[in-house]
Amino acid sequence: MSLRLRTETALDLTLQGTVGSFGVGRGDDRSLRVKYLLTHVGLNFSSASNDKLLTALAPVREIFDFKSLDFDEIMQRDIDDARVSAELVPYLLDESSKDMIKLFPPIVVVVMPIQQGRVQPDNFYPEVVEEKLAPDSDHDHSRLVIRSGAIGNEVFQFEQPIIDDQPLAHDLVRLRLNTHRTRLIIVDGQHRAMALLAIYRNLKDQWSDERRAPFKEYYSAWTKSYIERFNLTDINLPVLLCTVPELDEKYGGDFDMKRAARSIFLTLNKTARQVSDSRNKLLDDNDLISALMRRTLSHIKAKDERSSRALRIVNVELDQDGSRQRIQTPVAITGVPHIYYMIEHMMLDNGESVKGVKPRSGTFYNRTRLDDMLTRLEGRDLLGAATADAIRRNLFSSDAAEKLGQAFDKLYGAYIIGMLEKFEPINRHNEAVIEIGEQLEREHDRQLKPILLEGQGIGRVFEAHRTNLRQKLQSGYFRTDVPEIEASARRLDATAARITDAVARLHEERASRFFNNLNDKRVIRDGDDIEQKAVDLCNRMYDDIFSTVAFQTAIVCGFLGLVEKAELRLKRGEFSGAGDIIRNDAFDEYIGQLNGFFVPRTVAKLKNLIRVFRGEPTEEGQLAPIRPSTHTFREVVFRAEMQPDQWPKYRYLLLELWRPAHMALAAVVNEERAECRREVFSALHDHYETSYCKNFAKLKDELTSGERKEVFEQTLAPYNELLRNLGAEPLNRDAMHEAFSKVPATAATDLNTDSDLAELDDEP
Template identity: 30%
Template sequence: MSKMFGVQKTPIYGSFGEFTIGGGSGTIRAKYILTKIKPGNDGSWECELASQMKPWREVFNVEELSFDELLQRDLDDSRVAHDLIPYLLGTAGIRAKFFPPILSVIVPRKQSGAGIEPFYPKPDFPEDLIENYGELFDFEQIKWAEPTPLATLRYNRQRSAFIIVDGQHRAMAVLALHRQLNESWGNNAFASYYDHISVTPEQVKSIELPTCIIYFPDLHEGNPISQKLGIDLSSVCREIFLVVNRSAKRVSESRELLLDDEDIAARLMRRTLSTLKDRGEEQAGLARIYSISYGDSDTEIGQREVTSGHLEYSSAIALHKIHRAISFGVEEAFKIDYYSDISDGRRTQNRNRPAEILLGTGVQHNSVLSRNSGKLLPPHEVDEVVEKLGALADVALLSLFDKFRPFSTHNSELRNLRMRLSDVHARAEVEQKKAYTLIFEGSGVRNVFDSHFERLKEEKDELNREGQPVPDHIENQIEFCNSVNSALDKHERRFQRDRACKFFSINIDLFDDDNNHDEQK
């Protein structure tokens, strides 16, 4: 009777299996349940799971995420709406309507703020074949006369999150159909990409998406092994993400660095980026990163930006090279009377320099320190190495971003733009709200928006060539995109004007007076 009034957990049914990650003393177990989600409104557990499954960007506030938690590829909503959904609905001329399984990890949400907890609650085992992870979830292997390969996972909808580590676009195609059918987008900033999709229960009744949900029994609170190894849910998710995506599609160099735990210089780069990103409003006059671009798309690979909208701060690759040079540069590079090209990677493998810098610290017993020792040293030593070396490098780097006049001017005007777009009146206008999203939220969203706009125009041109009428939803979306682009252009031109006037100490009032054409020139 007590369970009836306690925490209610929603069931998932499927077959289960187990594998391991790592090797030797660093091995941890991974269990999974192979199940499914489906779009619909019939109240089934598969539809309920579709309602709970969300892409990473919707689980957490992107401005509060650390770089260690930015695991997922950016979602290309234009590709999902124009390619994947027509494939599922059979309107693309292909009869098969099947996707391979997506891969997700069930994790505990933080009880306050963004992010996930590093470990599951400590489990108990009330009965044979049953694992109870507190109020988060339960796992039960189904037993009839004897144990079967079937299992049930019951999850707390309020405390659990499902991080998709592979197949995010496939998942979004099914989730978009589910939301269109149930009109459950709410005020989602990306709903406009799917406004043109009309779907009925009959169209989706045979659509199901295989889903593999993983959890890690050893990564729970109070387990000394996982803590000794420095392994937590975030690091394991990063490891799985890199492994499954490295062979599936090229992962950009900047993203690999953001997820690389072996390279000390990569950890130092993440420390600098996290410092820039995590600055609060009380530090608004200083440099801050609002959104990033990883260079994962075909058009971006090779660019490797860390940007704010289209207003670029710096390259993640450049920051990585700077940290390599400062902490692992050859001795000749630091002599005033001798020039050495420190940009050459062969000149940033000096194992003696970091050891000398760290003399007098808790890690001074390391006579040499390899750049690729991030997984070889004990976790607490790695943390101290990164903290000490990073603090030294950031004295110069953060001062550059904060005080060098071109950057400080950029910081000030970027904050002014953000304040204007955060005004309640601006946020009430759909176009202005979208402009804010494209400049200050997420990563790569501007490229997705531009791609979506181009696809819409191509569809309209093709219909015109064939002499067919253009549907209202295409005309409406093109009109909306034009209005958003107009707003973006206006904001960016004003930003560039105000930034230039402030940098060169020009009286900005001259540009607001139509009678001052000569002085404006």
């Protein structure tokens, strides 16, 4: 008698349901088939699969260590635990309809392979095979089996009964999983899933894991005794478990499992209101600008404590609330919209989008041809003529994106990172964030550090939850366990106070570092502590200027745009004897000159900075109070709201500070500065002339020569005062006379009328 040995399967979770498929990708012949099982999960623990699936199911924040993921592997938004606790858990535990079945749309999960021996997403499944198996002792019918991995080391396996030579799409279809080689990534419905998981964990007391513990407090109001009052066996939520069998180790196309997961997410959420514009930009695999942005963010995320600079990914706000651009997270200094906007301009500007101080023109989101990008990145040499002619912003291969991306990193992306590292006001913010993080680490505060440093928008979620719980207590919503819930509310209040204190410490640390170069710190200190007025002044500078899309774009795109012009003129042979422009050297010189103004070393220069952006200090030897003046940047250059497309106004300001050593670059900068001055003076003169005529009830044509001279002097004085505070030479009177007579007054003030501009404001 022969001994029959059978390899034991590694598949330890079996689910039954209905099988189906749909396509993801670009909608052409390269799209991929997603094969899914539709099943359900609930709180009926007589079914072993429920317990096993709820144990395996978790949001991404609990599955993977954020620090260990490449930026390209970050797939979704943070969870709004406040909304889950305030809206979704009560829906499942609705006392008024506790005997009714509760229903959500399906939770969509991707069965993600992980690297062997590591909790890290893998790009592909082990080899997927498809075979028909005859009936055996365990099965009385034939089966179609689709399996990834060799028996004994499988990742997943579909089993479909075959009746009349046709595999069934329902009735006894099984999906079997190896929970040690896969992770169940929720790509849609993570809030719905979290509602169920919160109930399950409160029942089973499963919050002790280090990655779960920071979020336990959000759900503490739903006590075990309260939950057990309900008929939990009727709570069943549909779950769609997705696999992409084509993406195995034999696949030779452009996709991988991470891109497939993002594609599924965007397919389901592209038009959903709750998905922010930032998140859509972040995840879009069909936009080459998004791909280049992710490369830049990946380089930032790769920085760690060994970096000589303080920039970290926490300083980038990845998911902003709604479509507004103002930074909302206290530790962030820039955001996805900032970097996307810069890259979009760098790559798609046709050389005509920025002229003088007029707002940037053109609808960039409509620009799909990449002629300007290919020229800048020498794309025809990199890709070949045929590929370069066919590529579009929304139609490109992974190979083309990689080749162009490498050139972009060196020629353009490096300057975004360089600005965030080397421009001292931003660098000092980043240093302050690291210092506060180290303080929280020393204090072993498991709540504050995640809220401030380990998630995007968690602070907003926390405050929303605290407010909602207070409202429920005041309205008498809770009828049992009220003392425990009130204690939870007091803990939340205490945490909120600590958050406020930590943010205040961050602002004080940042201000202290910002003013660190001052030769006389008595004006910003009260004994050993920094004065609150100095902190407030610093906060206004960061909120209104340093962290805005317009200002950061002006620094980077203003520099690169003029370097490109100078390089083109050098190529034409206009500057005999001038060598090539070394971009890195020119950038360091440029940033150094900006730092000389924006991080003042003397009290006098600090007051000049205040005069340019805030107003006139009114007390000798003091920074505050500050009275309004007519010679600030906003009064002289632009008096309206500083929307992103108005960044050429800031570019002009920086031109007054920039004195390049290279002959060609200096010539281009001087010419551009002179043109900007003429436009600004013309617009300012028109403003004063209009005000004068209104005050004296006159038409402009009725003004006498003396009155015209008076208006001219009214215009010249504040402009020259602004230049004096910037350390620049005064205006040429003859050139300014010519300016307001020949340059249209609207040149400096025309607003971009693009329909989408209203959603891109830097300021509230």
